[in-house]
Amino acid sequence: MKKALFKALVKINNAILPSLYKKDPNRLTTLQKAILGYRYWVLMHALD
Known part of the structure; x- marks a missing residue:
C-alpha cells in the first residue's frame, strides 16, 4: 500500500514539477533545492 502511494506520487511529480537534472545543484535557489x-x-x- 505504501509503495503504491509513492509510485503514484512519482508519476504526479513527473507531470507537474519541473525537471532539474541538467542544472548545477550549487546554483539552484532554495525553492529548487x-x-x-x-x-x-x-x-x-x-524504489524500496
Missing part, C-alpha cells in the same frame, strides 16, 4: 530533495525522497521510497 527543496523540490529536488522532495523528488529524490519520494523516488527513494518508491
